[in-house]
Amino acid sequence: MVQVGLIGLGTVGTGVAKIIKSQNLRINKLVGTEVALTKFCDTIATSKPEIGLNDGILKDYKEILADKSIDIVVELIGGYEPARTIILEAIRAGKHVVTANKAVLAKYLDEILMVAQKHERQIYFEAAVGGGIPVIQGLNEGLAANQIKKIIGILNGTTNFILTQMVEKNISFEQALKAAQKAGFAESDPSFDIEGTDTAHKLVILSSIAFGSWIKISDVYCEGISKLELYDLQVAQELGYGLKLLGIAKDSAGEIEVKVHPTLLPLKHPFISVRNEYNAISITGDAADDVMFYGKGAGMMAAASNVVADIIYLARQVAQGTAGKLPYIIYDPKDKVSILNHEKISSKYYLRFAMEDKPGVLAKIAGILGDSNVSIASVYQPKTIHPEKKGVPIILTTHLAEEGKVQKALQQINQLPITKSNAIFIRIEEDGR
Amino acid sequence: MVQVGLIGLGTVGTGVAKIIKSQNLRINKLVGTEVALTKFCDTIATSKPEIGLNDGILKDYKEILADKSIDIVVELIGGYEPARTIILEAIRAGKHVVTANKAVLAKYLDEILMVAQKHERQIYFEAAVGGGIPVIQGLNEGLAANQIKKIIGILNGTTNFILTQMVEKNISFEQALKAAQKAGFAESDPSFDIEGTDTAHKLVILSSIAFGSWIKISDVYCEGISKLELYDLQVAQELGYGLKLLGIAKDSAGEIEVKVHPTLLPLKHPFISVRNEYNAISITGDAADDVMFYGKGAGMMAAASNVVADIIYLARQVAQGTAGKLPYIIYDPKDKVSILNHEKISSKYYLRFAMEDKPGVLAKIAGILGDSNVSIASVYQPKTIHPEKKGVPIILTTHLAEEGKVQKALQQINQLPITKSNAIFIRIEEDGR
Structure with missing residues (x-):
C-alpha cells in the first residue's frame, strides 16, 4: 500500500479526495497496489462529509510529516508560506511531494528542486500549470x-x-x-x-x-x-x-x-x-x-485530475522502489542560461498614433521610425472610429524591430506637437518568430 | 548501458538514429545511464552514411532478437507482416518493444498486449497515433x-x-x-x-x-x-x-x-x-x-521524436529494473465493452436535397422526416448556387436523431418523383454530444 497525506482541503483538495475514492479500482490497477489517502490536514475545516470525513482532520501539518507510514505528501494550500516550509520539511522528512502551487515553485524552484535532489525525493507539480492539461x-x-x-x-x-x-x-x-x-x-x-x-x-x-x-x-x-x-x-x-x-x-x-x-x-x-x-x-x-x-485552465476537478495523475505516477515509483532515484526533471542550476535583455528582443509591432489632421503627419512618423531602424510593413486606416475621437488614428505595423529602438522612436513621436496622445503599441507574434 | 536494436531504416528510423546521436547527453541524463543504438536491420539499405552507418546493417532481424545484450527492439518497418511476427518474437525473446506501427497494433492489439503481459515485457507505441504529438x-x-x-x-x-x-x-x-x-x-x-x-x-x-x-x-x-x-x-x-x-x-x-x-x-x-x-x-x-x-501528424522527425521519447521511458525502466513489471496500459480483454449499433447512434445532421421547383416540396420532405421521428432544427436557402444546378437545393439541419431513422427517411425521399438526385447527409458534432 502507498499512503498519501493531504494538506489543504479547499476545492482542489476535496476534488482529489473525491477522485481517489471514486476511481480507486482503476488507480490501484495502474499503481499495482492500493493507494490510500490516510491523513488529512486543514487549518479551517473540521469536517468534510462530502468526502466521508466527519472528524480526524489534523490542524498541524507536522503530524503528517512525522507519520513514517506516509509516502507522499500533497500540498494544496497555495501561496508562498507556509507552503514552502511544508514542502521542504516534507522532503527532508523523506516524503515525496505533489503540489499544485505555482507561486511557491516560481519563487523557490531552485531551493525546492535542489533539496529534493539531495534527499533523493521526487516532486511533481502537473497542476501548477494549465489546470487540467498534462x-x-x-x-x-x-x-x-x-x-x-x-x-x-x-x-x-x-x-x-x-x-x-x-x-x-x-x-x-x-x-x-x-x-x-x-x-x-x-x-x-x-x-x-x-x-x-x-x-x-x-x-x-x-x-x-x-x-x-x-x-x-x-x-x-x-x-x-x-x-x-x-x-x-x-x-x-x-x-x-x-x-x-x-x-x-x-x-x-x-x-x-x-x-x-x-x-x-x-x-x-x-x-x-x-x-x-x-x-x-x-x-x-x-x-x-x-x-x-x-x-x-481552471476548475476544481480539472486541477484535481492533474494532482491525482501525479499521485499515480509517484505511487507507482514508490511501489516499485524507484521513486527519487532519478530526478523527475533534468535541472542543473550550474547550467547557466543567458537571458536576452528585453531591449534587444525583436518583434513585429502594431502601432497606433493619434495625430492632428495635418498634411505631412505620416511622413513625420515614418521618418522618426526610419531613423530608429524600424521598418514599416503596412499603413492602415481603420474602419472603426475611436470613441473619444482623439485626433486622426494612424495604424502601422512594422517588420521585425528591436524593442529598445521602437520605444525610443515612440518617445520621440509622443513628444511631437502634432501628437494628440501617446502611441499605443502591441507586439505581434507570427509564424517563425 | 541500455542497448537498443533498430529494425527498419526508412525515414523515421533514420530520424530516430539522428536524434539519439545528437541528443545523447540529454538522453543519458534522463535515463541515468547510456542509451546506445547497437544493432541495425534493414532489408534494403546496405549503408546509411547520414547516421554514420557504412556497413554492418543486418539483413535478418533474428540476429537482433538473438543478441542477449539488446534490451529494446524498435520496429519501424510498418505494415502487418512481418511486423507482427517481429514484435511477437521480440517479446518472446525477452525484449521490450517500441513501434510506430498503427496498422499492426489496430489489427493485432489483443494478441500483442496479451503476449507482452504474459512475458512481462513492455510495448510502447506513441508514434502510432498523431505523428509528433504525445x-x-x-x-x-x-x-x-x-x-x-x-x-x-x-x-x-x-x-x-x-x-x-x-x-x-x-x-x-x-x-x-x-x-x-x-x-x-x-x-x-x-x-x-x-x-x-x-x-x-x-x-x-x-x-x-x-x-x-x-x-x-x-x-x-x-x-x-x-x-x-x-x-x-x-x-x-x-x-x-x-x-x-x-x-x-x-x-x-x-x-x-x-x-x-x-x-x-x-x-x-x-x-x-x-x-x-x-x-x-x-x-x-x-x-x-x-x-x-x-x-x-506527419513527417520524419515528428514521428522520430515520439519513438525516441518511448525509448527514453523504456530505457529508464530497464535501467531501474522495473520494465515490464507493470503493464504500460490497463488492458483486460475480459472487460468486455458493448459497442453501440451504428443505426442507434444519435447525431445532428446537415441534409441537402435537390428537388423539382414545385410548391409543397418542403412540406413533403418535412412530412417524411417527421413520420420517421427526425425533427428539423433549421431550413436554409444557400447563397451559393450548385454548379450543376440539379434541381432546387433545400438544406435542412436536424436536432439529434437516430442514424437508422434518418437513413430510412432519406431512402423514402430519394424515391419521390420530385427528387432530382439522392440526398446528401453529413453528421454534425456539437458541444454536449
Whole structure:
C-alpha cells in the first residue's frame, strides 16, 4: 500500500479526495497496489462529509510529516508560506511531494528542486500549470527527445476570459473584468491575474524545465492587460489579428527571451479559438515541431485530475522502489542560461498614433521610425472610429524591430506637437518568430 | 548501458538514429545511464552514411532478437507482416518493444498486449497515433485520474490537407487530392487514407486504451471523404460549420460508439484552425473535462521524436529494473465493452436535397422526416448556387436523431418523383454530444 497525506482541503483538495475514492479500482490497477489517502490536514475545516470525513482532520501539518507510514505528501494550500516550509520539511522528512502551487515553485524552484535532489525525493507539480492539461509531462517526457526552441502559452484563464468577452461582446476592459468577477473567474483584487504575474509564474516553471536551469521571475519581462482599449482589439481584428495575453519563452541563438505581454496573433492561429477560461500551451521542439496542449485552465476537478495523475505516477515509483532515484526533471542550476535583455528582443509591432489632421503627419512618423531602424510593413486606416475621437488614428505595423529602438522612436513621436496622445503599441507574434 | 536494436531504416528510423546521436547527453541524463543504438536491420539499405552507418546493417532481424545484450527492439518497418511476427518474437525473446506501427497494433492489439503481459515485457507505441504529438501518454498517464467519456480526433494528415485545400482554395476533392499527392502528403493509391482506414486504425488504438479493452476495427463504422462535394463545404460554411474527417469514440451510457466519418463542427471549434497535415485529438474526461493535443501528424522527425521519447521511458525502466513489471496500459480483454449499433447512434445532421421547383416540396420532405421521428432544427436557402444546378437545393439541419431513422427517411425521399438526385447527409458534432 502507498499512503498519501493531504494538506489543504479547499476545492482542489476535496476534488482529489473525491477522485481517489471514486476511481480507486482503476488507480490501484495502474499503481499495482492500493493507494490510500490516510491523513488529512486543514487549518479551517473540521469536517468534510462530502468526502466521508466527519472528524480526524489534523490542524498541524507536522503530524503528517512525522507519520513514517506516509509516502507522499500533497500540498494544496497555495501561496508562498507556509507552503514552502511544508514542502521542504516534507522532503527532508523523506516524503515525496505533489503540489499544485505555482507561486511557491516560481519563487523557490531552485531551493525546492535542489533539496529534493539531495534527499533523493521526487516532486511533481502537473497542476501548477494549465489546470487540467498534462503539459508538464508533455514537455518533460513526451517531448524529451527535443531541444526546446519556443514555448508560447495562454496560461491564465481570468485574463483570457476578459479578452474573449471584450472582443465577442464589444465591451471595455472594465466591463469585462466585472463580468469575470461575476462569473467567478476573477478575484475581487484581480491584479495578480490582470497584471500578468500569474502567467509569469507559470512561464518560469515551463521555461526552467524547457531550458534545464532556473529562469527566475525577475528574468521575465511582464506587462498585463489592464491598459488595453477595446478599440485596438477591434482595429486589430480588421487587420486580421486577435489578441491574447501570452507567456513567451524562446531560444534566440543561445540567449533566452522570457516575457509576458498582450500579443496579436493571426486570426488563423490555433490560439484564437482558445476562448474564455481555457488555456493552451504551444511548445516547439527541434524534432516534433510545434505541439499544442489545450484544456480548462481552471476548475476544481480539472486541477484535481492533474494532482491525482501525479499521485499515480509517484505511487507507482514508490511501489516499485524507484521513486527519487532519478530526478523527475533534468535541472542543473550550474547550467547557466543567458537571458536576452528585453531591449534587444525583436518583434513585429502594431502601432497606433493619434495625430492632428495635418498634411505631412505620416511622413513625420515614418521618418522618426526610419531613423530608429524600424521598418514599416503596412499603413492602415481603420474602419472603426475611436470613441473619444482623439485626433486622426494612424495604424502601422512594422517588420521585425528591436524593442529598445521602437520605444525610443515612440518617445520621440509622443513628444511631437502634432501628437494628440501617446502611441499605443502591441507586439505581434507570427509564424517563425 | 541500455542497448537498443533498430529494425527498419526508412525515414523515421533514420530520424530516430539522428536524434539519439545528437541528443545523447540529454538522453543519458534522463535515463541515468547510456542509451546506445547497437544493432541495425534493414532489408534494403546496405549503408546509411547520414547516421554514420557504412556497413554492418543486418539483413535478418533474428540476429537482433538473438543478441542477449539488446534490451529494446524498435520496429519501424510498418505494415502487418512481418511486423507482427517481429514484435511477437521480440517479446518472446525477452525484449521490450517500441513501434510506430498503427496498422499492426489496430489489427493485432489483443494478441500483442496479451503476449507482452504474459512475458512481462513492455510495448510502447506513441508514434502510432498523431505523428509528433504525445497523445498516448497524455491519455494513458496524464488523464489517468479520469474516466474517459469521449475522444474526437483529426487523426489523418492526408485527408485534413485535402479538406483544408478544398475550403481555402475553392477546389474539388479531385483537385485537392492531386495537390496533396504533389506536396507528398498522399500516396499514389490514396484509398487507405481517404476512405478513413488509417483514421480507424488510430481510433482503435486510442479507444482501446480509453475504455480498457479491445475495440476492433470491425467495431468501427467507417466512411471516408472521397464523395464529398465542395458545394456542401461552402454551404456548411455559410451555416457556420467547417468540415473535418473525425475519428469519434464516445461512452453513451455504458455503450461505446466508435466511428469515422466526415463531420461538421461549429466554426468556433478549436479543430477548425487545425489545418493541412496537422492532427488534433480532443479527449473528454470526467474530471479534466476536454483536453486537446495538437501537432504535426506527419513527417520524419515528428514521428522520430515520439519513438525516441518511448525509448527514453523504456530505457529508464530497464535501467531501474522495473520494465515490464507493470503493464504500460490497463488492458483486460475480459472487460468486455458493448459497442453501440451504428443505426442507434444519435447525431445532428446537415441534409441537402435537390428537388423539382414545385410548391409543397418542403412540406413533403418535412412530412417524411417527421413520420420517421427526425425533427428539423433549421431550413436554409444557400447563397451559393450548385454548379450543376440539379434541381432546387433545400438544406435542412436536424436536432439529434437516430442514424437508422434518418437513413430510412432519406431512402423514402430519394424515391419521390420530385427528387432530382439522392440526398446528401453529413453528421454534425456539437458541444454536449
